[in-house]
Each structure stands twice: as structure tokens, then as C-alpha cells.
Amino acid sequence: MQVCSKCNSNTNDDESLCPNCHADLTKYSMSAVSLATLKANPRVKAITLSVSNTACPTCKSMQGTYEKEFVPILPIHGCSEPLGCTSVYQPVLLEIFP
Ligand SMILES: [Zn+2]
Ligand SMILES: [Zn+2]
Numbered sequence: 001m002q003v004c005s006k007c008n009s010n011t012n013d014d015e016s017l018c019p020n021c022h023a024d025l026t027k028y029s030m031s032a033v034s035l036a037t038l039k040a041n042p043r044v045k046a047i048t049l050s051v052s053n054t055a056c057p058t059c060k061s062m063q064g065t066y067e068k069e070f071v072p073i074l075p076i077h078g079c080s081e082p083l084g085c086t087s088v089y090q091p092v093l094l095e096i097f098p
Helices: 030-040 057-062
Strands: 044-050 064-066 088-093
Touching: 030 044, 030 088
Parallel strands: none
Antiparallel strands: 044 064, 044 088
């Protein structure tokens, strides 16, 4: 499932445009916006792809921590969950020493 960041509509993983506001979901889904924000944050040194316990095998195989340039795009291609991919991005922050 994708969520449009502009109008909060839920959309199937295979749609590339929001059916409600026609935003480009490759740029404006919640996942895409969150990834762009994390990539732009210099304190984020890497990004963890976090999947739920009930995620499909495809998603589970993608779970892990990635360099910013190599983070897989959500929703994960080939996800077989009935409601769509539920994976999320989590930042790995640089430690700030006092
Ligand atoms: Zn929308
Ligand atoms: Zn999946």
C-alpha cells in the first residue's frame, strides 16, 4: 500500500499516480518523501529498511541497512502481501560526540 503525501489517499502498490490528486507517487508517496528527507539529512549516515514480522518473503529478504545510494525503493517490487508492501525506512544516525 502506498499513501499519497499530498492528500493522504491510500493507493495500490502498482499505481504510479495518486487516483485522487494525480500526484506522482514515485516522488510524492509517503515512502518517497521520507526517503528524500533522510537522504538530504547529513546526520543520517545509512538507512535501514524495516519490515514487519508478517511481511512476505520478498520483503524479508530485503530487510537490512543500506548506504543512502543503495536503498531499495518502496513499495518493494515483487511484494506479495495482500494489502501491499508495509516496509518502512528508518534512519541510522551519525553519533554526535560532546
Ligand atoms: Zn493524492
Ligand atoms: Zn512484501
